[in-house]
Amino acid sequence: MKNWKALSAVVLSAAMVLAPVTALAEEGPYRVCFVARASADTFAAWLTSEMQKAAEEYDDIELTCVSGEADDAEMAKQLENCITKQYDYVIVQSNNNAAQAPYVKAIADAGIPVVTTNPTTHQADLDGETGDPEVDNAVMEGTGTVDADPVAQAAVGAQRAVEEVPENANVVVFRGPSGNYHAEKRREAWDTYFFDVRDDVTILYEDYANWNNDEAMALMETWVQGGTHIDAIISMNDNMAAGAIEAVRNNTDYIAEDGTPSFLAYGVDGTAQGCLLIKEGLLTATALQDAGEIAALNMSYAEKVLHGEMDYTEVNDYVDAPEINADNVDEFIQIYVANGEISESDL
Secondary structure (H helix, E strand, O other), X not given: OOOHHHHHHHXXXXXXXXXXXXXXXXXXXXXXXEEEOOOOOHHHHHHHHHHHHHHOOOOOEEEEEEEOOOOHXXXXXXXXXXXXXXXXXXXXXXXXXXXXXXXXXXXXXXXXXXXXXXXXXXXXXXXXXXXXXXXXXXXXXXXXXXXXXXXXXXXXXXXXXXXXXXXXXXXXXXXXXXXXXXXXXXXXXXXXXHHOOOOOOEXXXXXXXXXXXXXXXXXXXXXXXXXXXXXXXXXXXXXXXXXXXXXXOOOXXXXXXXXXXXXXXXXXXXXXXXXXXXXXXXXXXXXXXXXXXXXXHHHHHHHHHHOOOOOHHHOEEEEOXXXXXXXXHHHHHHHHHHOOOOOHHHO
């Protein structure tokens, strides 16, 4: 958005007529807001739930969670509200990095500590890319971040697929939202670690399903009608992979009567849903993006910043991306059983 400077000035001016937001709460709990990208997004919903759990560990933090509902106008409204309501600390999960970047900057300019998470907001999201990876991947000035490396996440499935996907295979690709850092970088990783290595593979179809189960299901239903067998589902998250799998669940060309699939499927996130699909034998592998760890780190840093133990611009932390597959899925399922996301009746 080219007019970010004007936008920032308008929002900042509006904020300045209020009581100064640089002062932290002197009485009562610190007011923290988490702006999630969408309530219907499986991972965003998981992360929201984990944020709420993590916040309960701190008596002096009062967490408010809101959603941008995968809509840039709604995201803008929620981010502007963070200034109007004078939160002490804001955590932002962008839907579209470039669209949300000016509003994230406006929050920082208003003197409110702001940390972006899953994905990081970069300076290039505000200024435009320079072509220099070091510059383009730098965290936006005046902000902090807690995130995971989307390239490392996607590389888990891509490197495995090099050995597993049959020769001359036809594959389909489900992409996350255009402009979303994780969506774009995961897709780039698949080029680097799979398609550039396996030039015999044909991308039969590729489209944006925006992290959404229903959108992926609809695309897969259409693609299957094309008549060419799809040998592998390559998805930038588990939720879209689940939608694609659901579309062929009753199709004997894809899943035999004994439940054996005639396709491979790769996701990212390691959600409870993804783990159950691996256990069922329908999802080949995924990489864990641990919402619990991301949430715990966010709240821990919020506590430190709010108590003056560190500056929020020093928050720069990234979680690992362990592979989940048929060999180790049971240990991850037990984690979800323990936290209540999976019940024994689901197994």
